[in-house]
Amino acid sequence: MRTTVHDVASAAGVSVSTVSRALTGGRVSPATREAVLQAAERLGYRPNRAAQGLITGRTGNLGLIVPDLRNPFFADVAKGVTARARSVNCGVFISDTDEDVAAELEAIATLGRNTDGVLLCSPRAGDAELLEVADPETTVLVHRRVPGMLSVVADIADGTRQAIGHLRALGHRCIAFVAGPEDSWAGQQRLSALAGITAGDDTEILRVGSVAPTFQGGVLAGDLVLAGPATAVLAYNDLVAMGLLHRLAARGVAVPQRMSVVGYDDISMAMMSHPPLTTVTVPKGRAGVAALELLLRRIGGADGSGRPAGSAREPEITLATSLAVRDSSGVAPA
Amino acid sequence: MRTTVHDVASAAGVSVSTVSRALTGGRVSPATREAVLQAAERLGYRPNRAAQGLITGRTGNLGLIVPDLRNPFFADVAKGVTARARSVNCGVFISDTDEDVAAELEAIATLGRNTDGVLLCSPRAGDAELLEVADPETTVLVHRRVPGMLSVVADIADGTRQAIGHLRALGHRCIAFVAGPEDSWAGQQRLSALAGITAGDDTEILRVGSVAPTFQGGVLAGDLVLAGPATAVLAYNDLVAMGLLHRLAARGVAVPQRMSVVGYDDISMAMMSHPPLTTVTVPKGRAGVAALELLLRRIGGADGSGRPAGSAREPEITLATSLAVRDSSGVAPA
DNA sequence: CTGAAAGCGCTAACAT
DNA sequence: ATGTTAGCGCTTTCAG
Numbered sequence: 001m002r003t004t005v006h007d008v009a010s011a012a013g014v015s016v017s018t019v020s021r022a023l024t025g026g027r028v029s030p031a032t033r034e035a036v037l038q039a040a041e042r043l044g045y046r047p048n049r050a051a052q053g054l055i056t057g058r059t060g061n062l063g064l065i066v067p068d069l070r071n072p073f074f075a076d077v078a079k080g081v082t083a084r085a086r087s088v089n090c091g092v093f094i095s096d097t098d099e100d101v102a103a104e105l106e107a108i109a110t111l112g113r114n115t116d117g118v119l120l121c122s123p124r125a126g127d128a129e130l131l132e133v134a135d136p137e138t139t140v141l142v143h144r145r146v147p148g149m150l151s152v153v154a155d156i157a158d159g160t161r162q163a164i165g166h167l168r169a170l171g172h173r174c175i176a177f178v179a180g181p182e183d184s185w186a187g188q189q190r191l192s193a194l195a196g197i198t199a200g201d202d203t204e205i206l207r208v209g210s211v212a213p214t215f216q217g218g219v220l221a222g223d224l225v226l227a228g229p230a231t232a233v234l235a236y237n238d239l240v241a242m243g244l245l246h247r248l249a250a251r252g253v254a255v256p257q258r259m260s261v262v263g264y265d266d267i268s269m270a271m272m273s274h275p276p277l278t279t280v281t282v283p284k285g286r287a288g289v290a291a292l293e294l295l296l297r298r299i300g301g302a303d304g305s306g307r308p309a310g311s312a313r314e315p316e317i318t319l320a321t322s323l324a325v326r327d328s329s330g331v332a333p334a
Numbered sequence: 335m336r337t338t339v340h341d342v343a344s345a346a347g348v349s350v351s352t353v354s355r356a357l358t359g360g361r362v363s364p365a366t367r368e369a370v371l372q373a374a375e376r377l378g379y380r381p382n383r384a385a386q387g388l389i390t391g392r393t394g395n396l397g398l399i400v401p402d403l404r405n406p407f408f409a410d411v412a413k414g415v416t417a418r419a420r421s422v423n424c425g426v427f428i429s430d431t432d433e434d435v436a437a438e439l440e441a442i443a444t445l446g447r448n449t450d451g452v453l454l455c456s457p458r459a460g461d462a463e464l465l466e467v468a469d470p471e472t473t474v475l476v477h478r479r480v481p482g483m484l485s486v487v488a489d490i491a492d493g494t495r496q497a498i499g500h501l502r503a504l505g506h507r508c509i510a511f512v513a514g515p516e517d518s519w520a521g522q523q524r525l526s527a528l529a530g531i532t533a534g535d536d537t538e539i540l541r542v543g544s545v546a547p548t549f550q551g552g553v554l555a556g557d558l559v560l561a562g563p564a565t566a567v568l569a570y571n572d573l574v575a576m577g578l579l580h581r582l583a584a585r586g587v588a589v590p591q592r593m594s595v596v597g598y599d600d601i602s603m604a605m606m607s608h609p610p611l612t613t614v615t616v617p618k619g620r621a622g623v624a625a626l627e628l629l630l631r632r633i634g635g636a637d638g639s640g641r642p643a644g645s646a647r648e649p650e651i652t653l654a655t656s657l658a659v660r661d662s663s664g665v666a667p668a
Numbered sequence: 669c670t671g672a673a674a675g676c677g678c679t680a681a682c683a684t
Numbered sequence: 685a686t687g688t689t690a691g692c693g694c695t696t697t698c699a700g
Contacts, residue, residue, distance in 0.1 A: 017687065018685085020679055021686085029685060046444060047447075049448045050384035052677080054678070055680075056680090056692085059384060072404070086429070094412070095420070096412075111425075272580060273608075350672095352671075354695055361670090384694090386694055387694090
């Protein structure tokens with residue numbers, strides 16, 4: 001068995017409670033504390049978090065649930081969360097649900113039980129299911145909004161407005177929008193953002209798809225877009241946009257000379273595409289960080305710093321988006 | 335507080351020990367088991383893993399340590415691990431060390447203490463440091479080999495041989511190798527693989543760099559390669575290869591007509607590049623899965639199925655690599 | 669087959 | 685300021 005408080009206690013010649021106090025910052029004489037700390041160090045003592053959690057009711061861990069870690073979007077979120085979590089000395093359980101609702105619900109239940117709180121990123125489950133299985137007190141949604149739950153989202157509507165505004169300014173009057181999954185929250189969000197935009201009487205927005213939110217989906221969309229009159233296309237996300245770029249190149253369509261392409265997300269490879277992709281920048285990692293901080297505020301710090309929990313000031317946070325203009329968008333062809 | 339065994343026990347009209355047995359598969363009468371199961375289901379009971387772990391000595395969790403989740407290579411590994419872990423009902427702590435050795439060492443210590451075992455992917459620390467802080471009994475290295483520790487690696491030497499063989503067959507006689515970080519294990523592995531290849535008296539391998547193992551590093555390498563006589567280039571990894579492709583395109587060098595490019599890893603975006611990248615396929619997720627299975631075998635199953643632990647049959651596993659030939663490599667220019 | 673009781677490693681009253 | 689004790693939720697002897 002590993003070294004326990006008892007080992008440290010006898011090594012330092014004190015009782016276990018003194019060890020506990022010395023380590024967690026209770027009242028101990030400086031001399032004693034020093035002795036304990038040294039003994040702990042020498043023995044390589046690491047507290048057993050499970051045991052700590054059992055008594056304090058805080059595990060010092062949190063859960064992060066994402067649909068797919070291989071999707072760079074979610075990898076970015078995970079990166080932000082783990083980085084921030086490390087700085088507050090908080091462990092992170094990650095569950096990749098593989099885009100499966102049942103797995104997601106199961107993960108919420110299990111993680112909800114075994115952590116201090118869970119960050120639920122872009123869940124695929126419906127509002128009702130989520131409300132039923134997740135504890136609104138200890139769950140924060142990321143990139144998804146459900147009434148009655150804490151959440152952090154990006155201002156997609158504004159980003160969409162900027163993208164369309166950019167294309168209009170370049171002279172485009174017929175813009176295709178490649179829709180993603182019909183039933184996804186993010187998809188509806190984009191659609192309603194678009195609907196909310198009176199692009200001007202002279203500008204037409206053509207809906208294309210829906211297609212899978214993947215590179216392949218973009219390849220498919222390429223031909224669809226080319227079959228219509230659009231001179232520019234706004235794609236569901238960067239992956240789709242890159243598939244589009246690929247297909248356009250294969251068919252000899254010059255970008256941006258004959259067709260402008262704009263994506264959403266600004267995943268890291270967006271600037272590596274050919275040409276580099278103009279895209280709506282979504283704060284992915286920052287959303288994860290914000291969600292973590294919201295959660296910590298709600299449950300009072302992972303370090304058990306016992307700040308009065310209370311309800312968070314802002315139960316629904318919206319992060320700004322912007323448009324990263326790169327080379328895939330240009331003036332409309334004459 | 336959440337529902338506990340006690341709640342289930344009184345709801346089912348039995349004792350807590352009976353509940354425990356019914357749930358963990360001990361001797362219980364079918365009728366009693368059914369009653370307990372129903373009560374548990376009705377109350378939405380989820381065992382507290384911390385408490386379970388405290389007594390059984392198994393947490394049912396494991397740790398995965400990676401240098402950078404945003405790197406698609408590691409995202410793939412993480413995906414493989416989490417998927418397999420879910421199927422054996424095992425939680426996964428993920429720690430992203432941000433390429434930092436100190437953070438890595440700290441993670442090994444903490445996770446080692448609070449999980450049943452840890453999967454250490456491409457650690458940046460040296461052999462000695464690793465040996466000092468990691469428990470060889472419960473740690474499995476992924477994509478790294480250290481004498482005395484369990485590990486799963488890909489057969490990079492063979493992959494390298496295939497890549498060089500491929501280029502030679504296409505007529506290339508002067509091949510540049512873009513080296514990555516000098517001190518990295520993976521870097522040395524590639525270098526020694528190359529050194530072990532007698533490409534033939536008529537073939538020269540030029541070392542270029544080292545550069546950062548990133549897209550930017552590849553961009554930098556592009557000019558370096560162009561300054562020499564090479565007609566083909568083998569890049570440290572796909573990211574570097576893609577940066578190379580980018581720079582080559584910017585400088586108007588046709589790929590593969592004037593220059594062939596080959597990478598390592600086969601990350602998902604390798605086939606999305608322009609042109610699609612020829613690369614040494616490395617089993618990333620499968621390595622994670624294999625490591626997990628090796629660990630489980632070693633510690634006897636996350637479900638506590640108590641198979642005799644014993645030492646694993648194969649403490650060092652090597653997974654095969656292959657060459658995915660795509661459009662970035664072609665016959666050497668005349 | 670089932671219940672009572674001990675105790676995993678730790679912290680939080682409660683004593684001293 | 686420090687030691688003693690109880691007990692977190694659970695599994696596991698040990699009785700019955």
